[in-house]
Amino acid sequence: MTGTLQIPDPTWFVGCGNMGGAILDGWRTGGLDLSPLTIIRPSGIPVEGARVVTSFAAAGPPPSLVVLAFKPQKLDEIAPGLRQYLSARTVVVSLLAGVETASLRQRLPGAAAIVRASINLPVAVRRGVTGLYSPDADGSTREQLNNLFSALGFAMWMADEQKLAALGSVAGAGPAYVARFIAALAKAGVKRGLTEQIAATLALETVLGTAWMAATNKESMESVARRVASPNGTTEVGLKVLDHDHVLDELVAVTIDAAAQRGAELAEEAKAGVDG
Known part of the structure; x- marks a missing residue:
């Protein structure tokens, strides 16, 4: 290269x-x-x-x-x-x-x-x-x-x-949202008795490993989730919380919409600067 x-x-x-x-x-x-x-x-x-x-x-x-x-x-x-x-x-x-x-x-x-x-x-x-x-x-x-x-x-x-704006709302802002999820996963680990250092490492490595595996295997996120979740097992119970009334999907959608709205506001502010 x-x-x-x-x-x-x-x-x-x-x-x-x-x-x-x-x-x-x-x-x-x-x-x-x-x-x-x-x-x-x-x-x-x-x-x-x-x-x-x-x-x-x-x-x-x-x-x-x-x-x-x-x-x-x-x-x-x-x-x-x-x-x-x-x-x-x-x-x-x-x-x-x-x-x-x-x-x-x-x-x-x-x-x-x-x-x-x-x-x-x-x-x-x-x-x-x-x-x-x-x-x-x-x-x-x-x-x-x-x-x-x-x-x-x-x-x-x-x-x-x-x-381009849609890409920015998802990929541009996305690392901040992923970081918040990793932090939340770590906090849950601390609540279950892990030290902060161990919980942070587990959360980070879990997200990194999952993304790397899916990218390597070209596997959908639904497929990954289903392979982890055994019928009536612990993971499936947790997934039911996230999937209930599409709560996670709705939260992410509202978050992305807020970022997109701010992008539109910045565009209008730039236009106003020229007109002014």
Whole structure:
């Protein structure tokens, strides 16, 4: 992979928070050379393997690729300073949750292509999920970005922004919800008399092992559940609690709906910023 896969030179990361840092961690772990990267962050905090500057003026030649990796609420603060450094060959990849391509294009009109990427945190260990969408990226750009993000796990191009938003609501936010479930499983173990350390390890390894087994065997979750649950056994009794009135399904659906609603609100806020 590392013999053929290269980060475009130069590439700018504008900001480098949790998600931007996770991408860099994944590329670094995968053996990619980060030297084409310039990180632009006011704090000047170093990033291993990459050059860090505190302003666009210090970043050097116009970038081939720009990754927007800051909070979406800062778009109107950052875009005016960025746009003058983009060339007609610059591809902009936005990690900004909820900010649609039309809003990005209005703020960065000179870019060659605008691409949205919805990622999740496990890209840091190259087991992540990435959704990509662009109304104007050409075939070579799509292939290049697909390769870069496939190096971080599973990546796919989405048909439209609605489907990208759906991916973000499930996969982007999903690690937080899975983490809460693991924590709840551990707390239940503590309640049954296990130490916190042992309960936490058991819960984490159980979820990891179950996911790995299902992925390896290409097995459905229903099949996994049924293989664990013996008729009239202890697991089946527990499943009846989760399945009663579809309580677990409903709880997860309400949770995903709340995340999706916030994404829609962010999109409207970005549109309002342009109109204003």
